[in-house]
Amino acid sequence: MATVTKLNLKAEAVESGDRHGRDSENEAEQNVAVAATSDSKTKRVVVELGNGSQVIYMPKFLGYDQSWDYLEYLNKNIPWKRPTIRVFGRSCVQPRDSCYVASEGLPQLVYSGYEPHAYSWDEFPPLKDILDSVHKALPGSHFNSLLLNRYKGGDDYVGWHADDEKLYGPTPEIASFSFGCEREFLLKKRPDKTPQGKTSSGEPPKKRLKKVCSPDQHSFVLKHGSLLVMRGYTQRDWLHSVPKRVKADSVRINLTFRRVL
Numbered sequence: 001m002a003t004v005t006k007l008n009l010k011a012e013a014v015e016s017g018d019r020h021g022r023d024s025e026n027e028a029e030q031n032v033a034v035a036a037t038s039d040s041k042t043k044r045v046v047v048e049l050g051n052g053s054q055v056i057y058m059p060k061f062l063g064y065d066q067s068w069d070y071l072e073y074l075n076k077n078i079p080w081k082r083p084t085i086r087v088f089g090r091s092c093v094q095p096r097d098s099c100y101v102a103s104e105g106l107p108q109l110v111y112s113g114y115e116p117h118a119y120s121w122d123e124f125p126p127l128k129d130i131l132d133s134v135h136k137a138l139p140g141s142h143f144n145s146l147l148l149n150r151y152k153g154g155d156d157y158v159g160w161h162a163d164d165e166k167l168y169g170p171t172p173e174i175a176s177f178s179f180g181c182e183r184e185f186l187l188k189k190r191p192d193k194t195p196q197g198k199t200s201s202g203e204p205p206k207k208r209l210k211k212v213c214s215p216d217q218h219s220f221v222l223k224h225g226s227l228l229v230m231r232g233y234t235q236r237d238w239l240h241s242v243p244k245r246v247k248a249d250s251v252r253i254n255l256t257f258r259r260v261l
């Protein structure tokens with residue numbers, strides 16, 4: 001059973017508050033816009049990744065205590081499983097716990113050769129409340145499924161991947177809610193498949209074409225109660241991961257809301 005250390009969590013929250021301030025300064029030069037609002041709770045960091053991909057990060061989406069209550073509820077009440085999955089043709093135990101919740105009648109999710117059982121939203125009423133708050137923050141969103149992950153400690157992780165399963169369509173919006181121990185979330189650009197010397201339209205490049213220089217890696221420390229949204233072509237053009245972190249000694253729960261088409 002995973003243990004939760006509230007004190008550790010508090011200490012990390014303070015530490016990362018400082019770190020976040022410094023990161024924001026650096027990121028200001030890198031296609032990052034901080035939406036100007038007077039209320040720190042609704043502060044949004046918008047990162048334009050280029051070519052129609054975008055990430056929005058809301059570090060204080062939900063208050064500390066309320067987030068703590070959700071963490072405890074989810075830790076105790078979700079039927080967590082650590083399934084066997086297939087990665088590069090080899091079977092391995094998934095390096096984190098997970099669970100899947102979806103509306104009725106949707107096509108079955110399959111990832112890494114694994115078909116998770118789809119639980120109903122009605123079995124976990126607090127998840128419906130979280131879903132409502134995400135819908136309110138993201139007008140026009142209609143999430144109908146949720147993949148939950150539990151990282152028991154720093155050895156649990158998710159490797160580089162994209163949530164590009166066909167059932168989400170070409171430009172899925174994915175809203176990722178984090179509770180508990182802060183962990184790093186990395187994004188890196190997928191290698192460009194266009195042959196060298198050709199543009200994506202197949203034409204040779206025009207002379208003196210101005211090179212737009214934008215970073216091909218981004219990193220966020222996902223705070224307790226934060227919401228990160230990936231949009232546009234992020235799943236087609238970028239990979240993301242939550243690497244192992246030796247210093248992470250308490251549980252983290254992450255919820256990724258998705259829309260199956």
Ligand SMILES: O=C(O)CCC(=O)C(=O)O
Nearest residue numbers: 147149158163242254256
């Ligand atoms: O735990 C996270 O922040 C990311 C989880 C994730 O990428 C996924 O479930 O597909």
Ligand SMILES: [Fe+2]
Nearest residue numbers: 161162163240
């Ligand atoms: Fe993912």
